[in-house]
């Protein structure tokens with residue numbers, strides 16, 4: 133793994149004490165001393181995660197008005213609303229590290245922050261909503277169940293709640309897929325097409341392969357991450373292949389093979405050029421996503437102004453009464 137030497141060194145005695153706490157399995161809390169690099173890594177990763185939840189509302193929100201039944205519409209609205217909650221929750225967690233969320237949101241809006249590559253792909257059919265729940269939330273669960281044991285307390289606690297909700301999301305997605313897969317030939321073709329388009333981008337969600345992951349060394353040493361990108365990707369593949377088989381869908385990888393136990397699946401080469409292009413802002417929907425977030429920010433200005441005016445009046449009233 134390569135490393136990123138971009139933060140000045142901390143007092144070595146304090147670092148040794150901190151690392152002993154980590155080795156001991158202790159939870160690090162906001163007021164505890166922490167190396168500057170630990171803080172920076174957490175702000176980076178948590179803010180990207182919060183942005184992903186917020187941008188992640190867009191591909192699915194696109195289908196709320198076109199859901200095929202009232203029941204599907206209700207569960208999709210609930211899911212998208214949950215993602216907003218996750219984003220706000222994780223922004224709060226990030227603020228415990230001494231950063232202002234406005235700064236983070238500004239970085240998202242001006243295109244200097246990253247968010248998950250997966251949300252730069254379009255949702256072309258109703259089946260995409262099922263596949264997002266099944267693959268994207270499924271991948272999120274694999275990743276975030278482990279993050280629920282991360283060394284930073286506020287992040288770990290946020291992940292416990294988030295994972296409970298992601299489980300519901302995954303089930304609703306898999307159920308949509310299983311209904312379509314056992315439906316008419318046209319429905320089955322629609323869900324197979326969605327699987328074909330979302331499979332490889334879902335594997336990319338876990339990040340670059342371990343040898344190209346500059347942040348993993350820090351994150352694993354400090355037990356923010358507990359498993360590497362490749363280990364979690366493998367876990368996701370092992371869980372998902374049998375689920376696809378159970379509903380009669382195929383995954384678009386001619387190199388998928390199981391070992392003798394039938395539980396460990398090897399898979400083909402990921403197109404890393406595509407991944408890095410999407411992360412660099414050149415995916416199919418990067419520009420649309422940022423435009424939609426900026427439009428929402430501008431259209432919501434009057435709400436923020438009203439809330440601030442209300443808070444100022446309240447402060448005046450309290451000061452007047454004192």
Ligand code: BYC
Pocket residue numbers: 176177180181182184185186188189215246247248249250268269272275336337338339340344345346347348351361411
């Ligand atoms: N997309 O050193 P690496 C959700 C960047 S939300 C874009 O391996 P790290 C959901 C990475 O940031 C899902 N960028 O990084 C929401 C780094 O760039 P910088 C989001 C990516 O942090 C709504 C560079 O590549 N989940 O589930 O060790 C609806 C090198 O990577 C991606 C989280 O955020 C990517 N896929 O590992 C439904 C979970 N991958 O910052 C569902 C928390 C990597 O050095 N995050 N990059 O410029 C993590 O677990 C880790 O940050 C990652 C990456 C595994 C994603």
